[in-house]
Amino acid sequence: MRQITISFAVVSPGAFFIGAVLPLLCHTLEFSKKNSLTLASILLANNAGGLIGGILSAFFLVGLLGIWGSILFQSIFLLVMGTIAIIYKFHGKLRLGVSGFSICVVIGILLLPRDFPEKLFIKTAGGKFLKPLFYKEGNTSTVGVTRDPLDGERQLLINGVNEVSTRFVHDQSFAMLGHLGMLLHHFPRDVLVISYGAGISLSSAITHSPGHVVVVDLEKDVFPASKWFSDLNGDVLSKKWIKKIIEDGRFYLVSTSSMFDVIIVDSTHPRSIDSWLLYTREFYVTSKNKLKKNGIIVQWLPLHGMSLNEFKIIVKTFLNVFPEAQLWANFGYDSRGFVGYVLLVGSKSGKIVVDFKELADKLKKPEVAKNLEKYLLSSPENILNCYIAGGGRLGKWTEGLPISTDRNPIVPFVTDWSKGKRIHPSVLTQILDPEGPPVTNLPEYAEEYVSNFNIRYYYLGHLLRGELEGAMEKAKDTSLIERFAQERQRAIEYYRKVALSSFADSQILSSGLKIIRELGDMDTLREVVEGINKKQDKTDALLFEEALSYEAMGEKQKAILIYKKILNEKENVVPAMNNLSRLFAEKGKFKDALKLLSKSRIADPNHANTYMAIAEVKSMLFDFDSALDAIKKAKDLSPDDPRVFNFEGKILIQQGKFKEATASFKNAYRIDPFWDEPYLGCGIAYLQIKNFRRSIECLKTAVILNPKNSEIWLNLGFAFKGAGMIEDARISFATALGLNPELKDEVLKEVQRMGKDESQKK
Template sequence: MPRSFLATLFFASGVAGLIYEILWFRHFGLLFGNVVHATALVLVAFFAGLALGNHWIGRCADRVTSPLRLYGVLELGVAITALPIPVLLEVLESLPVSRVTPGGLTMTATLAVLAVLPAATFMGGTLPVLGRAVVRMSKHDVAESGGRLYAINTFGAACGALATGCFLPFYIGVWDTYIFAVGINFLVAVVALLYAKQEYIATDEVHVVLNDPKPIEVPIQGGGGSVPLILSLALLSGLFTLCLQVMWTRMFALVFHNSVFSFAIIVVTFLVGLAVGAFIVARLISEVQWVYKHPWQLMVWVLIITAVLISLSPPLFMVLTGLEREPHADVSVWPLLWAASLTTLITVPPIITAGMILPLLWHVYHPQSLIVGSSSNVGARLGGVMAANLLGAIFGALTAGFVVIPLFGLWQGLFLIALAYVVCALVVMLMCERRARVSRGAMTRQFAISQQCTVWIVIAIIVGGNFVVPSSLGALQRLKDGESLLFHKEGSSAAVAVLKRKDGHLKLKVNNTYGLGGTSGEIQERRMGHLPLLLHENPRRIAFIGVATGITMSALNLTPRGEQIERALAVELLPHVVEAAEMFRDYTGDVLSDPRVEVRIGDGRHVLHSSDEHFDVITLDLITPWHANAGSLYSVEFYAEISDRLAEGGLFCQWLPLYQLGSREFKIIARTFQSVFPYVQLWRGSLNPRYPMLGLVGSNHEIDLERDFLAGTTSNGEVYPKDPYLVDLPSLFLLYAGNEEALRPLLQGMPLNSDDRPLVEYLAPLSHLSSHQLLGEVLIQFFDDMLQGPGWTSESHQMPSTAGNLLLAAKWAKRQKDYDKRTDLLDRVRILVPESQYIQRFVIGL
C-alpha cells in the first residue's frame, strides 16, 4: 500500500476522532450540566483511553506479523465501541435518581467514563501500530515516520473540529454527525483490512523479531537519553500543552463572543500548530544531519523559544485587543476572520515549537536496543512516549482550570508555564553538559556556552516578568473612563467582576464581555421576576434559573406579591457570581439571605432534571443565546423538562434578549416553546426598541387575563408604585404582546430547536456578529403582525397592547430623530389608553 494512501486513512481517522470528542463534550454537558467538571470528565476519559491504547497496544504492535491488519481491527473496534456511547449516555440521563446523591453522581460519572474508555483505547493504539507499518515500509527513522503520521492525524483532527464546530450539527444534526464519524472509522477499517490481505511478511524477519534472544544492538547517532527523563519530559509537555489550551481559551473568552464558531477557531488553530511543529521536526530529522545527531541541543532551543513566545502572549494580546470585544460587521464572516487572525498570531508560533517536542522525544527514546533491518520496538517507542504525553494532558486539563487559574490568575499562570518550559530546558542542558564532559571540539564548547548563557538570561527575564508583567496588565476586565473595580475573582469557569460606573451605578460582568445586569436597570430587572408572580393566581413555590445580581430575585422580598412565597430555589452556574451578588444587597434587600431561598450552584437544566420538586412559577433569566452550549436552554427537551417540573396550574417564564437574536432564531425558539406548552403569552420586559426583552410565558393550563390579578396586592390600589408599568392594569397591558393564537400564524414552517438540531446555537452568533438582531423597525413590524392575528378577544387587552407598540415606535422615531412622527405616535397613544397612569405621568418625557 502506498504511504500516501496510509496517510489518507490516518487523516480520516483524525477527522472522526475530533468529531467524537466534541460531541462527547455535548453529551456529557447534557448529562452533568454545562459546567467545567463535565468538560474535565470528558478529557480524563478520552486521554486516559488514548494513553492506555498507546502503551498497551503499542507494545503488542511489535509482536504482530501484520500491523496493517491490526490497524484495521483497531479502527473497526473504534466504530463498534463508539456507536452505542450516545445511547448509553442517554440511558444514564434518563435515570435522575442515580444523580440525586453524591454517591449516585459518582456512579454515573464512572459509568460515563467507562462508556467512552474502550473507543478511546482503540483510538490510542492506531498511531503506534500504523507507525510500525510505515517504518517497515519506508525504513525511515521512527521520529520521522511518527512525526509525519502525528502531523497528518492532527491535521485531520483540525478538520474534524472545524466541521463539527461550524456546520455539521446544524445541517445534519448531532446524531447524524456522530454516525458520519462512525462511518469514517468503519470505511477506514474495511480499506485497511482489504489491503492487509495483500501484505507480505518476510518470514526470516518475523523469526528474528519473535525468536532471537540476543538482538544486535545498534548505536544511536543522535544519542539516546535517560528513559525516566524522556518520559518525564513527555508527561510535562502534555501537561503544559493542555494548560496552555485551557488558559488561552480563557484569555480569548475576554474578547470573543464564545460561540461555537470562536471555540472551533481556537481548537483548530491549536491543532494546526501542533501538526506543523511535528511535521517540521520530521523534515529536519530526515534532511538535516545536525538535527539527527544532536536532538538534545535542538530540544533546549525549542524549549527556550517556546517559553519566550508563551511569555509574550499576554502582553501581545493586550496590545492587539485592549480587551475590546471582537468587531461587528454587515457580513458575519469578517468578525470570524478577525478572531482567526488574532488566535493564529498569538498562539500558533508557540504551539508550533511546543509541537516539535514530541517527535524529538521519539527520536531519542530507546527503551530497548533496535534490531538491524527490523521495525522492532517502533510501537513501544511511539506508544510509550505518547502515553506519557497523554497522561500529562490529563493533569494539564485538571490543573489549569482547578488549580493554576484560581490560585495564581490567568496572566501569572501563563508566565509560570513559560518558566516551567525554561526549567525543562535547563535540566536538558545540564544533562547534555554532563554527557559532553568527554572531549569535544572548540565550536561545540562555544555553542554549549552560548546556549547556557541564553537559558540563564531567559530564566532571569521570565522570572522578572512574572513579578512585573501580570500586575501591569491588570485584572481581566476593561474599565471605561470613570469606572472602578469593586470585585474581581478568577474561578475555574470564568472571571467575575463588579464595576462601579461614573454615575455611581454598579454592574456585574463575566469574562469582561458579558453583562449580567446592574443597578441602572433595577426596576426593569425586578419586573422580570415580579411579572411571572403576578400572572400566577397563587404562587407558593418558585424557582429562578440565573441569580446574577439578585435584582430579578428581589421581587421575592421587595414586592407585595413576593410576600406569599413559601420557598424559592435559586440556581446559578458560576459560584463567584453568587459571591459578587453580595455587592448588590442594598438593591436586592439581601434576598439571598432570605430563609425561604435555597441557592444551588450548577447548571439549571441539570439541577431541575435531578430534582423531583414541583414549582408554581419557574423564571429563566436572560441567557446569551449565541454562547456555546446555551442552545440546550432553548431546546424542546429542556422545555419538556420544565413542563414536568411545573405544579398544577404552574407557569414558566423565559426572558429572551431580542437584541441578541435574529428574527429567524426568535421564531425557532417560539415555535419550540409552543410545541411543548399549549398556552403561551408574550410579555415585553420594557418598551426599549434598542435593547428589547421579551418574556415567553408558557403553561399547561390557560392563564386567565380577565381577572384583575393586580387587585388586592396593595392597600392603595397600586400594584407596585415604584414600577411605572405596574401602577395599574392599562399600564401593565402596554407590555402585553399576544398569546399563542396570535403567534401561531407567524411561526409557520419554523423548525424545532432540539438537542440533536441545535439551530439557535449556530444561527444566533451569525445574526449577532452581523448586527441583524430583532430590534427597531423589524421588532415593531413583528408586534404589528401579532396585533393583526387571531386570539384578541378583549379590547381591554388589545388596545393597551396596540398603544405599547406605538410607544415602542415613538421611542424608535426619537432615536432616528424623526420628531414629527414621534409626536403623531404619542397623540395616538393618548387616545387609545387615556386612563393609563404611565401615559399620564411619563409620556411627556418622551
C-alpha cells in the first residue's frame, strides 16, 4: 500500500496535466471537414510526443533534472500549453482568470521542495531518522547511501532496496563471493564481476592478483556511491587497470567475445524488478558459454525475502545448467539479528574438488589473508565450513519443482510457489552434508579436519539454527562464535535504542519487539514493552507483537487482554484467535478455545496453525482421533513444518501406536535434523516396542544436540538397561540426576532394580 501511495504521489501531477491538455486542445477546434486535418495533426503530434517524451525523459531529462525536476518540467510545459489553448479559445474575464490561475499553479509547482524524492527515498529505506550521505537519480536507478545515527551503519540503496550495508555477516558474504571462485580455481587470470555493488566482492577478488578484470554494472552512479565504503572495498576504484563497463550484465555476456576463468555474479535480490533476469536458465547457459574449460561461476543469493519453494526453484534452475553445482553459505548474528546468505557455485568442467594444500597456500598470501582476517575466514577450515551441499543432495532436495526461464520467470511474481514456509538459514540443515566438501591433497596436519567431520556437522547444524551455545561446545576455533555473540548483543542494544526513541513508529516498534524476543533477552524485552505501554494509536501488528512478548515473559493474562482487544477492534484476525484459543485451553477453558478456533477456521480455512491449535486442544481433551484429523489437514497445508509431524508422533504415542509414531518423528527430524525433540520422541517410541538398539541410536543423537536435557538422559538409561548395557545405563541415570535432582526417586528405583537383576544373575 505504501508503494502504491508513493507512486500515486509522484506520477499524479504529470498524469493530470497530460490527461487534461489533449481534450482541451481538441475542444478549441470546431468539428468540421475544414479542420479535420488539424485535429488529426494534433492526435498525431500527441502520439509522437508520447513516444519522444518517454525517450527524452529516460535518457536525458532524468539525468539532467532528476525525477522530480523532470515531472515538474513536464507539468509546467503541459500547463502552459493548456493555458495557451484556453486563451486562444476564450476571451474577456475567463481568459484573464485562467491566466492568473496558471501563473499561481506554476509558482506553486516551483515552490515545491526539490528534495521531495530524496526524503521519500529515505523513508522507504526504513526510517526517517536515517541520514543521507549520497543521493543520485540515474537513468536506470536511484542510488543512495544512508547512515544510521544510532550505530553508524551505512547502507547502499538502489531504488530504495538495501543492496549493501556495513553489517558483519552481510559484508562477510560479499567477501566470500569475491574470494570463493578465486580460491577454487587453480589459476584464475580472467575475471568478470557482474554488478559492482559497493565494490567489496571486486576488492576481494583482486587480492588474488588476476591478470584481467572486468566489472559491469547497469548504473554508473554506484561507482561514486561506493566511496562511502572505501574502508571495506580498499578504494578499489583507484586501481586503473580494472576495466569498468556501464552496461546490462547479461547483454555484455551475450555481446562480448571474451572468455573468463571466474564469473562473479553480485546480483541483487531475485525478486527485484531489475535482477530476475540474472536467475533464469538462459542466463546460466550464457554464463557457462563464456567460461573457459575449467571456469567457475559464483552467484550470490539471499536467505530472506522469498518462500522456500522460490529459493529451491532458483537452485533447481542453476542445477539444470550446472548439474554438479555446490551450495556454500555464511550465516550468523550481526547488528540486525540472525541472517544468512548463499553462494551457488558451478564449474564448466563438472565436479569441483578442493585442493586443500593449494587452498592453504593461497590463504597465506598477505593481501588475501588481510582481507579475510576481518571476517574471521582466513583459515582453510573456516572457508570449508561454509560448504553446505553438492549436486546430488541439491538435486534430491529440489525434485518435482519447475525451473525459472525467460518465458516463465517464476520468482519475481507472486504465484502459488510464493506460499508456504519462508526461506531462512535454518532450512539449510535439511541438506547439510555430514562429510563436508570433496577434498584432495591433504597434508598431515589437515587430517584432523577430516577426522572431525562429525563434530563439524553438529557445529554447523547448531549455528544454522542460531544456537551459539551448542555451536560453542563443538567449535575447535571459538573466535567466530564469540564475534556472533557480540553482534547479537549489539542487535539487542540497537533495537532497544530504536524502540525507545522518539521517532519510532508502529512499524519500527513491531520489528524491534519481534527481533528482541527472538534473540531471547527478556530484560530488554520487558523494558521495551513498558515503553510501548505509553504509546497511543497502536496498530494491530504492534498489539500482536506486544501480546507475543507478554507470552514470552510469562505474563499470559496480559497477553489474553491484548488479544481480546485486537479481536474487539477487528473480528477475524486469525493469528490472534489461534493464540488466544491456546491460552484459553491452558486455563482449562476448552469450550471457549474450540469456539474461537471454529471462527478462525471459517475466516481462513487454509491456515495450518489453526489446525495445529485444534489438534492441541483436542489432545488435551483426550480426543486423539479428532486431533489426528486436524494434524492431517495441517500436514496438507504445511508439509515442511517439523512441528506438525512431531506433535503427530506425540499423539500416536498416547494412543499406543508406537510404530506409527516413529514414522512421524522421522519425518520431523528429516525436515529439521538438528531439533532434539523428534529424536527424543522416536527414542521413547522404540523403547516402548523394546527395540533398544534403535532407541539408543535416536537418544544418542538427541544427547549430542541437547546434552543438558535430563529427560533424554533418563530414557537413554532405560534403553541401555533394556539392551543389557548396565554400566552405560548407570552413567546415563547419573547424568540425568545431575541435571535434574527431582528425578532422584525414579533414578534410585531403577538403579536398585539393576542391582537386584545383577545379583540374581550371579
